[in-house]
Amino acid sequence: MAKCAYFLSRKTLLEFCQPGRLTFLRTSNRTLNAMRKFTDDRQAVILGIETSCDDTGCGIVDTAGKILGEVINSQHLTHLKHGGIIPTIAGNMHRQQITAVCEDALRSANLKLRDIDAIATTTKPGLPLSLAIGNTFGKYLSRIGNKPYIPIHHMEAHALTARMVQEIDFPYLVLLVSGGHALLAIVENVDKFYTLGTTLDNAPGEIFDKIARRLKLANISEFSHMSGGQAIESAASKATDPTKFVFEPVMTGKRNCQFTFAGTLNRSLRYISKQEKELDIDGSTIIPDVxxxxxxxxxxxxxxxxxxxxxxxxxxxxxxLISQEKRTLVMSGGVACNNFLAKALEIVCSEKGFKFVRTPPRLCNDNGVMIAWNGVERWTANLGVIRDRDEIEMVTVEKKAPLGESWIERVQNADIKCKLVKLKGLCD
Incomplete structure (x- = not known):
């Protein structure tokens, strides 16, 4: 009951912490295995927990892809006041909210823990303090409910989410862009990925957040509750002379799929400092060319x-590597919400014979539904579903974890000369 006391701020968690309820834990393994077979005619139901960074999410999805329940508690406004995510604060807030989030998600689905077939939880990569809260609580639910446990790779979940709402055959190309990642990979199947490129330094969402803070966009009322990326996109749509500032193309001589955003960040900061110095701007005042x-x-x-x-x-x-009729680009991750980027990639896909699929924007940011869906994919394929109690208790979190096998050198060796297609009509 120690874990129960550690998390629960309410009287119960779906009646499973009441005296006598834990006697179910003494059921034999053979009986449990018989109960967990895939012979049930009904759709299996997976509960997913996401705490990799600063959002506490719980989603409940069945094997038909139907979202039965979902709750997200965002820490955005709290971290906005601090100018960035503070890991200790994020971890404490996850601990405070996770019971209520999971309980409310079950209530919204009109389900109880006994109705769930398995618990899926993000265990890598991410902030260790945040991941630990989700993993500990997920294992706790697995234990008191005698449910199989499915550890989830956060990036794999992003890569597969679009399959919940649209028919996408394996293999396909995925672009994951967020506050922590810029990554291109081939998705071979549910648990087989080939990374073609990743970021060498900053992620796109990270630089948008940093530049938005440096520009003091939060001081403009219409941007005050937006994330950095949202504020940048919205502010950009108001530009009168988008060519006024020059950003030279980067890594044009490197024939690979690696990303770098540090140069864009540094040049932006220099432009801001230059205008502030020339116009004697300080405090909360915003540069005129924002x-x-x-x-x-x-x-x-x-x-x-x-x-x-x-x-x-x-x-x-x-x-x-992919037959012509199946060539598809899936875009996901928080930065995939950027409509300007989506429009540009649609143009590229059209020119290169790829179908373009964007994960629904509401599922692009970190959420419990994508974790539950990855659990569904693994449950259906019977991959990575842990039923042994001792093995479940041994599951740990990882701060860093590559996405599948690296093909970065293979792409480099291919030495593909590439000139960006004309992005016609992008600024219309």
Whole structure:
């Protein structure tokens, strides 16, 4: 009962912490295995827990892809006040909210823990303090309910979420762009991935957040409750001269699919400092060219992402890794909510013979539904579903974890010369 007391701020968790309820734990393993067979005619129901960073999410999804319940507790406004995510604060807030989030998700689905077939939880990669809360609580639910446990790789979940709402055959190309990642990979199946490129330094969402803070966009009322990426995109749409600031193309001589955003970040910071110095701006005052700068840096980041993605497409085409009729690009992750980027990638896909699929924006940011769906994919394929209690208790979290096998050197050796297609009509 120690774990129960550690998390629960309410009287019960779906009646499973009442005296006598834990006697179910003494059921024999053979009986449990018989109960967990895949012979049930009804749809299996998976509960997913997401705490990799600063959002506490719980989603409940069945094997038909129906979202039965979902709750997210965002820490965005708290961390906005601190100018960035503080791991200790994030971890404490997850601990405070996780019971209520999971309980409310079950209530919204009109289900109890006994109705759930398995617990899926993000265990890598992410902030260790945040991941530990989700993993501990997920294992706790697994234990008191005698449920199988499914550890989830956060990036795999992002890569597969679109399959919940749209029919997408394996294999396909995925672009994951967020506050922590910029990554291109081939998704071979549920648990087989080939990474073609990843970021060498900053992630796109990270630089958008940092530049938005440096520009003091939160001091403009219409942007005050937006994330950095949302504020940058919205501000860019108001630009009167998006070509005023020059961002030179980066890594044009590197024939690979690697990303870098540090140069865009540093150049943006220099432009801001220069205008502040020239115009004697300090305090909460915002530079007059804020909208034009946002437009220029957004265009720079988008072109860089598109060029690397185009090279990944040409690598796939040249190597005939995906049949022509199945060539699909799936975009996911928090930055995939950026409509300007989506429009640019649609143009690239059209030119290169790929179907473009964007994960629904509401599922692009971290959420419990994507974890539950990855649990569904694994449950259906019977991959990574842990039923042994001792093995479940041994599951730990990992701060860093690569996505599948690295093909980065293979792409580099292919030496594919690539010139970005014309992004016609992008600024219309």
């Amino acid at each position: 909208y034009n700068l946002c437009a220029a840096l957004q265009m720079s980041a988008v072109k860089h992402i598109c060029l690397r993605t185009q090279r990944a497409m040409e690598f796939i085409n040249n190597m005939n």
